Amino acid sequence: MTDPTKLTEAEAANRLMRLAKEIARHNRLYHDQDAPEISDADYDALIRENGALEAVFPHLVRADSPNALVGAASTSALKKVAHAQRMMSLDNGFADEDIAEFLARVRRFLALAEDAPVALTAEPKIDGLSCSLRYEKGELVLAATRGDGATGEDVTANVRTISDIPQRLAGDDVPDLFEVRGEVYMAKDAFAALNARLLAEADEPEKARQFANPRNAAAGSLRQKDPAVTASRPLRFLAHGWGAHSDVPADTQLCVMQAIADWGLPVSKLLTRVETLDALIAHYREIEAVRAELPFDIDGVVYKVDRLDWQQRLGFVAKAPRWAIAHKFPAERAQTTLEAIDIQVGRTGKLTPVGRLTPVTVGGVVVSNVTLHNADEIARLGVRLGDRVVVQRAGDVIPQVVDNLTRDKPRAPFAYPDHCPVCGSEAVREEGEVDIRCTGGLICAAQRFERLRHFVSRGALDIEGLGEKTIQEFLDLGWIREPADIFRLASHRAALLTREGWKEKSVDNLLAAIEAKRAPDGGRLLFGLGIRHVGAVTARDLLKRYVNFGGIRALAQDIIALRDAAVPLEGEEPQRFRNRLDKAIAERIGVENVGAAVGHALADFFHEPHNVEAWEDLLREASPPDYMVETQASEVTGKTVVFTGKLETMSRDEAKAQAERLGAKAAGSVSAKTDLVVAGPGAGSKLKQAAALGIAVIDEAAWAEIVKAAG
Numbered sequence: 001m002t003d004p005t006k007l008t009e010a011e012a013a014n015r016l017m018r019l020a021k022e023i024a025r026h027n028r029l030y031h032d033q034d035a036p037e038i039s040d041a042d043y044d045a046l047i048r049e050n051g052a053l054e055a056v057f058p059h060l061v062r063a064d065s066p067n068a069l070v071g072a073a074s075t076s077a078l079k080k081v082a083h084a085q086r087m088m089s090l091d092n093g094f095a096d097e098d099i100a101e102f103l104a105r106v107r108r109f110l111a112l113a114e115d116a117p118v119a120l121t122a123e124p125k126i127d128g129l130s131c132s133l134r135y136e137k138g139e140l141v142l143a144a145t146r147g148d149g150a151t152g153e154d155v156t157a158n159v160r161t162i163s164d165i166p167q168r169l170a171g172d173d174v175p176d177l178f179e180v181r182g183e184v185y186m187a188k189d190a191f192a193a194l195n196a197r198l199l200a201e202a203d204e205p206e207k208a209r210q211f212a213n214p215r216n217a218a219a220g221s222l223r224q225k226d227p228a229v230t231a232s233r234p235l236r237f238l239a240h241g242w243g244a245h246s247d248v249p250a251d252t253q254l255c256v257m258q259a260i261a262d263w264g265l266p267v268s269k270l271l272t273r274v275e276t277l278d279a280l281i282a283h284y285r286e287i288e289a290v291r292a293e294l295p296f297d298i299d300g301v302v303y304k305v306d307r308l309d310w311q312q313r314l315g316f317v318a319k320a321p322r323w324a325i326a327h328k329f330p331a332e333r334a335q336t337t338l339e340a341i342d343i344q345v346g347r348t349g350k351l352t353p354v355g356r357l358t359p360v361t362v363g364g365v366v367v368s369n370v371t372l373h374n375a376d377e378i379a380r381l382g383v384r385l386g387d388r389v390v391v392q393r394a395g396d397v398i399p400q401v402v403d404n405l406t407r408d409k410p411r412a413p414f415a416y417p418d419h420c421p422v423c424g425s426e427a428v429r430e431e432g433e434v435d436i437r438c439t440g441g442l443i444c445a446a447q448r449f450e451r452l453r454h455f456v457s458r459g460a461l462d463i464e465g466l467g468e469k470t471i472q473e474f475l476d477l478g479w480i481r482e483p484a485d486i487f488r489l490a491s492h493r494a495a496l497l498t499r500e501g502w503k504e505k506s507v508d509n510l511l512a513a514i515e516a517k518r519a520p521d522g523g524r525l526l527f528g529l530g531i532r533h534v535g536a537v538t539a540r541d542l543l544k545r546y547v548n549f550g551g552i553r554a555l556a557q558d559i560i561a562l563r564d565a566a567v568p569l570e571g572e573e574p575q576r577f578r579n580r581l582d583k584a585i586a587e588r589i590g591v592e593n594v595g596a597a598v599g600h601a602l603a604d605f606f607h608e609p610h611n612v613e614a615w616e617d618l619l620r621e622a623s624p625p626d627y628m629v630e631t632q633a634s635e636v637t638g639k640t641v642v643f644t645g646k647l648e649t650m651s652r653d654e655a656k657a658q659a660e661r662l663g664a665k666a667a668g669s670v671s672a673k674t675d676l677v678v679a680g681p682g683a684g685s686k687l688k689q690a691a692a693l694g695i696a697v698i699d700e701a702a703w704a705e706i707v708k709a710a711g
Contacts, residue, residue: 004053004057007056009057009578012053013595015049016054016061016062019046019049019053020066020535021348022046023047042392042399044328045400046066047066050066062538065593080151080153081142081153083132083150084134085179085243085244086149087130087146087181090320090325090326091320093325093327096281099281099303099325100277102303105322106314108651109314109322110310110313111649121257121273121304121306122274122284122301122303123301124302126183126238126268127183127214128184128185128214128238129146129183129222129223131146131181132144132146132179132243133159133179134177134178135169135174135177135180137176138168140159140165140168141156143159143165144156149319153223158223158230161227161231162235164235166265170263171262171263173249175246175247177244177246178245178246179245180242180243181242182241185296186296187296188295191214194211198210213297222235237266238268240302242256248308252273252306252307253304253307253308253311254306256308291329300327301326301327303326304324331392332392333393335388335389336358336359336360336388337386337387337388338356338386339356339357340385342354343417343421345422346446346450348437348530349420349438351435351437351438352373353373353374353416356368356369362392367393372401374435375436381401381407382407384411384412384413387406389403390405420438423438425444445475448475449468452475452486453468454528455528457528459536460525460528461524461622463514465510466510466513477492483614484617484622486514487517488621489514490515493507518621518623519623519624520622520624522543522549523536523540523543523627524536525549526539526542526543527539529605529615533597534598534602541592541593542589542594544627545589548624548627553606553615555588555589556602556606559585560603560607562584562585563581563585582600634664635709636664636676636706638664639664639665640664640673641664641666641675642668642670642676643655643656643678643680644680644686645679645681645684646682649700655678662706662707669686670693672693674690675695676697679697679698
């Protein structure tokens with residue numbers, strides 16, 4: 001991992017962009033398609049690199065930062081269901097020092113003394129499929145997978161076939177509403193027996209369906225359209241927490257989990273409560289020592305603050321709770337041969353090398369593919385066809401290459417292509433970037449297809465019936481080349497009816513699904529255009545500020561004018577000039593966590609006449625309504641609040657979290673855009689600046705009343 005302190009701001013922005021896209025892709029592969037391409041260790045390394053960059057360059061934190069995302073949107077045929085309470089992920093720790101820092105962060109946030117006791121629960125982190133069970137008056141009424149955290153898949157009928165999960169909770173103390181959350185998994189011996197049965201039942205053994213590992217087997221078994229298939233698979237369930245509820249039966253994590261066990265749901269027998277860092281680490285070592293003997297796969301130990309009132313105060317940051325962390329186990333390794341390197345072309349033209357390995361077993365899982373990331377990674381490893389390499393995995397997924405054992409052997413180096421393998425266009429590396437990209441744009445079949453697929457995907461327009469096969473068919477026919485063409489497909493209705501596989505009902509359903517998107521959600525439409533750096537969250541944040549697409553285009557034109565008018569000061573170094581320009585662009589955007597990289601991307605998009613034509617053509621076919629924002633009612637909703645001085649009843653982080661929950665923007669400095677300043681003892685220059693600008697100033701007690709009034 002590159003030292004983030006040695007990167008320029010432009011290099012850091014580029015790397016953060018690449019990490020956001022790469023991690024999002026791996027999230028989709030793992031959570032939605034159950035087909036991961038990299039190991040847990042590789043994935044965790046990307047997350048750590050992203051976090052390190054954000055720590056050094058906080059002003060470059062992206063709205064689509066991987067630290068703000070959970071899972072991936074589902075693309076399966078199962079019915080989608082919104083979670084009453086978001087299903088979050090967990091931050092990871094890899095060394096004892098990470099856990100010590102986690103405890104220190106908890107104490108700082110809660111304004112506790114450095115040596116104040118903080119009790120935590122500890123339990124194995126089982127490697128299964130996250131599932132939420134909704135019980136109303138003790139009856140199971142809904143079961144859903146995690147999905148992207150906000151929306152999952154309805155697997156109620158399938159879950160009813162799992163013997164570990166009661167249809168009705170036991171006891172008289174069950175709340176009217178309680179969502180139990182845990183992992184659906186498959187035991188190791190049951191997994192082996194399932195694969196053996198599938199092999200025995202296959203007419204052609206060489207083509208028999210074989211699951212790669214217990215996690216994939218559990219996911220594939222639970223997400224069946226036919227509950228009878230799920231019933232035939234040996235699935236288990238282990239509870240580890242809860243979601244929406246009308247009441248909780250206790251005031252600590254441990255006691256609530258004990259109540260869940262009393263209601264009839266399985267809870268880990270290794271769940272315990274500890275009060276010191278040493279006890280935490282000791283419990284971790286004990287579980288690590290018996291890991292291989294456990295009946296199910298685990299990849300770490302989860303720690304949670306025991307007191308629920310402290311959990312509530314700590315709250316959440318981005319995709320994870322502040323009150324929990326997963327202490328991951330070290331990776332496992334094996335040796336194999338690199339047989340080939342294939343180059344894949346992505347939606348943005350990025351050329352990604354994929355290594356094909358001689359199949360090797362790593363920790364009980366057979367793996368044969370690995371991403372090599374980019375040309376720099378290939379050069380760093382010095383890998384060539386025929387090299388013996390060390391591969392590593394830290395979960396039940398495809399590994400990463402960590403070493404080349406035959407680097408010194410005389411062998412022809414791998415020649416990274418300088419032309420796109422799909423369209424033959426020149427492949428170039430932009431200044432300050434690692435990735436090599438095809439310059440073909442829409443003339444490149446790989447990019448055209450991927451851009452259109454992205455436009456109609458679940459996260460963007462979500463047009464039912466326009467799958468990969470259909471998009472490719474329409475591309476081959478020349479009916480679609482750009483997004484607006486999709487809304488003109490009705491003109492090809494007669495011709496489509498003559499094609500194999502298309503009936504009147506399927507054609508009319510497709511055209512109706514397209515017609516239904518003529519007034520789409522603006523955030524989805526903007527995201528669907530595939531503008532670099534503009535992810536789904538960034539698109540929504542921009543529209544919250546600029547209301548409609550006219551506002552977005554006006555913003556881009558302002559940034560174009562700002563760039564055109566910017567000139568270096570006398571004697572100003574190029575990087576300092578760039579930093580000054582980027583700061584001006586970020587201020588012009590005026591959206592929290594949306595930096596200059598997004599501004600440059602918007603300006604580049606609208607500076608290209610072809611893009612403007614495609615934009616205007618699209619808006620003639622699909623015009624989104626003005627973007628409306630719902631916020632929790634409070635007297636600071638929509639306002640900008642600055643906290644200064646020492647807060648005595650809470651930490652600064654907790655105060656900012658409160659402001660964001662009330663729909664306010666918590667800024668770090670006072671300006672003409674500031675609406676309110678909350679000042680504690682020791683407030684200095686910010687308080688003076690607020691007085692000079694005539695900005696309202698209140699103390700911490702008055703702020704607490706605002707929070708209380710909002711409920």
